[in-house]
Amino acid sequence: MPLSCHDAQPRVPVSGDPQVALAGNPNVGKSTVFSSLTGLGAVTANYPGTTVEVSVATARVNGSRVTILDLPGTYALSGHTEDQQAARRALLEERPDAVAAILDATNLARNLYLVLQLLDLGFRVVVALNLTDEATRRGIHIEAGRLGALLGVPVVPTIATRRHGTAELLTEAMGVVGRPTESRRRYSAEIEGMAARVEALLEDHEVPARGRALLLLEEGALEGLPSGMANPEAAAEARAVARQVSERGDEPLPLAIARERHLEADRIAREVTLCPGEVQQLRLWRLATRPSTGVPILLAVLGLTFAGLFWGGSVLAGLVETLWARTASPAIAAVSVWAFGAGLLTRIMKWGLDAGLLAVLTVGIPYVLTFYLLLSILEDSGYLNVAAVLTDRLMGGLGLNGRAAIPLVAGAGCSVPAILGLRVLRTERERLIGGTLVALVPCSARTAVIMGAVAYLGGWRAALLLYATVAAVILAAGWGLNRLLPGRSPDLLMEIFPFRWPTPLGVLRKAWARAREFVTVAVPVVLVGSFVLGALYETGLIRLAERPLAPIVEGWLGLPAVAGLTLIFAVLRKELALQLLVALALVQYGSGASNLSAFMTPNQVFTYALVNTLYIPCIATMAVLARVLGWRRSAAISGFTIVLALVVGGLATRLLTLLGFG
Amino acid sequence: MRPLSTLHPGETARLGQIPAVDIGLARELAAVRLLPGETVTVLAAVGGGGPLLVQGAGGIFALGRSLAARLAVESLVPCP
Secondary structure (H helix, E strand, O other): OOOOOOOOOOOOOOOOOOOEEEEEOOOOOHHHHHHHHHOOEEEEEEEEEEOOOEEEEEEOOOOOEEEEOOOOOOOOOOOHHHHHHEEEEEHHHHHEEEEEEEEEHHHHHHHHHHHHHHHHHHOOOEEEEEEEEHHHHHOOOEEEHHHHHHHHOOOOEEEEOOOOHHHHEEEEEEEEHHOOOOOOOOOOHHHHHHHHHHOOOOOOOOOOOHHHHHHHHHOOOOOOOOOOOOOOHHHHHHHHHHHHHHHHHOHHHHHHHHHOOOOOOOHHHHHEEEEEEOOOOOHHHHHHHHHHHHHHHHHHHHHHHHHHHHHHHHHHHHHHHHHHOOOOOOHHHHHHHHHHOOOOOHHHHHHHHHHHHHHHHHHHHHHHHHHHHHHHHHHOOOHHHHHHHHHHHHHEEEEEEHEEEEEHOOOOHHHHHHHHHHHHHHOHHHHHHHHHHHHHHHHHHHHHHHHHHHHHHHHHHHHHHHEEEEEEEEHHHHHHHHHHHHOOOOEEEEEEOOOOOOOOOHHHHHHHHHHHHHHHHHHHHHHHHHHHHHHHOOOOHHHHHHHHHHHHHHHOOOHHHHHHHHHHHHOOOOOOOHHHHHHHHHHHHHHHHHHHHHOOOHHHHHHHHHOOOOOOHHHHHHHHHHHHHHHHHHHHHHHHHHHHHHHHHOOOOOOHHOOOOO | EEEEEHHHOOOEEEEOOOOHHHHHHHHHHHHHOOOOOOOOOEEEEEEOOOOEEEOOEEEEEEEEEHHHHHOOOEEEOOOO
16 A cells, blocks of 8 residues: 655654664564563554554663654565554654664574664664573574674673563663764675665665665655655666666566575674574474364364453453442442432433443453453464464455454454454455454353343254354355455465463563553443433433334344344443343333243344344444544444344344244 | 475475566565575475465465465475
8 A cells, every 4th residue: 555655744752752663573572672671651653554553652771761662573674564664664754763673583694684674774773682592592602792793783682581681772772872874885786786876866864875775676666755765766766777677587676685685684694603503393383283283272272262251251240340339330329419419310320430331341351351361371472373374274265364363263252352453464454354253253242142042042052053143144254255355365474483481571561551452442432332322211212213223123123123222222232232121121011021031032032132243343342443444444344244134133033934933 | 396385394495486466475575585596495284275384594484375376486305
């Protein structure tokens, strides 16, 4: 996607403090360095055209404040993947005072590629040789001083998980701030000659002309570069040079430059590696990815994750609910009565503040936080990559790849963290498909309705039939979307890391940073939604919707009109629908209605639960969908699920009637 | 030349040219040193059409089977 170069206003809060950016390949411990330097207080900044986020936080070094930017993990700064674009934009637009490149000491040559690119672009770089403990274990020995001399930058060996060397890294980074930079000509005469041709046409800029010329040769266009970095004449010359190369039948320029940079990185790595160490052993990986052993392990891990989320979540939710009912609920009631008397306003306040806040708490803390703890453990241990590899084939049929497996399974606990987890997907197309499918996966609240109504009245076979129907709908929706949406989802290309023990502190930090996002996104939306629905309910205005809804609810779905009203409230919390159905039915049908079977047939209960499961995700889910995909797409997905639920619900009730189930 | 996806675990091969239409893919692979001319070894192939685990000079990568099918390689180990 071409990015505009005219909206280059800073996206990172301006503080005047010096800025240090952390750059590095994925899984080198960059975020561990970030959290060990900054603690918990990070905010995130989005770069347009991407949903990849740049975390920003403040650290202190020798008593003065430093802004730390945590860039997305990326292998290169040129190129068109979202993480590459986001890292490049952040670096080129913010122009941090120093860049700390975090390197995996067990894979030095590959990691040096990014460092060389940073140096080409004239950044003041310090290198952290991270994972030195793992390197030592494998017998790899790197001469840090020599590496520093060859690169012309300070090199600090670090073990971020134990906070070794991270403070020194920051001190070194502050030491290079303001120093002049040099752009060494490291590549072949041919590449340097081509760069010089473009360089001659470039205007002055704080980024060295050679670096900009190389970037233009690699990118072939101005798109994605901040304004002022290059002029059209230089870009035209870069294109002309690239054309000449391709007319000669030589390798495309971006590949030729990448090759030379890799060779240079390789040369440096060989020169500073005193002992190459053992080759990485992948015995556990093989065990975990061989289908005969891997699939049972995967099912066990997914089962444990699901059970942890479902049981752990419901226990915590119950605890929160009990505590709330004993303390906050009476307090809110007392304050409302004191402020507004015992009338309508107080009853609406009860909806908005009491029920609304409780809804956030019972989803947020138990499910979101628990899920993020589990996800962070899976992620930091490296098992997430195993799951991606094992499920890749199945996901491919749905227009996704293996990376989508975890968010989809997580959806069975709560859609909200599952959708936030869609960020691991790399294209808009995948996130759109993934978002739609997660919205359809029955979360624990919907499971509560299925269990409380369908399984309770119709038995486990009815509940199983409902789950099978929903699974079929999800597979069909993924299959259909994959064919309908233009383009093609990218194939899996993912680095394989050895398993690592997650550190408790690292897991906690990660989980907390992510859970906090849920609170900021979902709380306002759920609160406002609760007030609005509460007002509609308490004023009786909601009954006005009964008649217009009748043709759909009674005519098409064959449900009592009152059931349609409760489905509106399911937008707030899915299990609220069932509670309200019982409550509203009580008003309409009298005391006998407390048992659903008194006024709904098993067929109707099944249809009701099916529609409740499939149609429109709850308001917190819509809010996070909007956060990840934008409001329009969130609305489109919600609209799609309404249509889907009505179609499937109408068909199901007719089919059940045909099969002789009243 | 044959597709990388047809290689068996243990086989080593040299990566061939990537068609010009796939330049985006070629650049993504280039960043991790999966460049034409580099040698790769297949470590494992996940059954049922799953990804291939491939060792290159830049590290070990999982490549989806359809991605592996788009990469032409020259096998360096004669088939038994």
